[in-house]
Amino acid sequence: MSSTLWIILGGALVTYLTRFGGHVVLSRFKHIHPRVQAGLDAVPAAVLTTLMAPAVVSGGPAEWAAMAVATAAGLRLSILPMVAVGMLTLVVLRHSLG
Template sequence: MQDQMTAFSIDPNTALLIVIAAIATYFTRIGGYVLLSSMKRIPPRLESALNAVPAAVLTTLVAQPFIYGGWDIKIAMAVALIVGLRFPGLTLLFAGWAAVMAARYGMGLGL
């Protein structure tokens, strides 16, 4: 009888990859906690580096779509930036979504 893949079957290699990634993620997260909790005082350089992480992550999430995305993405990001300077996060998300929908369906960009 031939093995057939169904919608609920998974490749063993994919399952192994998921398990290894989960273990690696767990150990990197717990490792940082154990390392920082073992210190009585965080050195100023390490504290500065840790404070820079959110900006670095945000930059990596935003830069690539802005550079390589279409005009619909660029317009949505510009609108979200402007709205984000004045209003809270949920308003920013709605404005960005509305801008990308207007650019795609109203102006025909990015279709």
């Protein structure tokens, strides 16, 4: 097998074990402290920020506009539709702006 496939499989295994381990640890508690719950609820936004920030900072008008549209959509929509709207906006702008 190629080294790329091994890296993908290794990354998948580590991701699975991390998620499974987190589930095992949290399932041992009857109640989760509100601060822990708030931290867990903030994870998706933190991950999206770390993925989007470099593209927006080093990007051009298409990336900036897509980020603005996604931010506006995020005020009204849940996370999945917000990401879809932002991605669609970026594809359309990159195609039309060149």
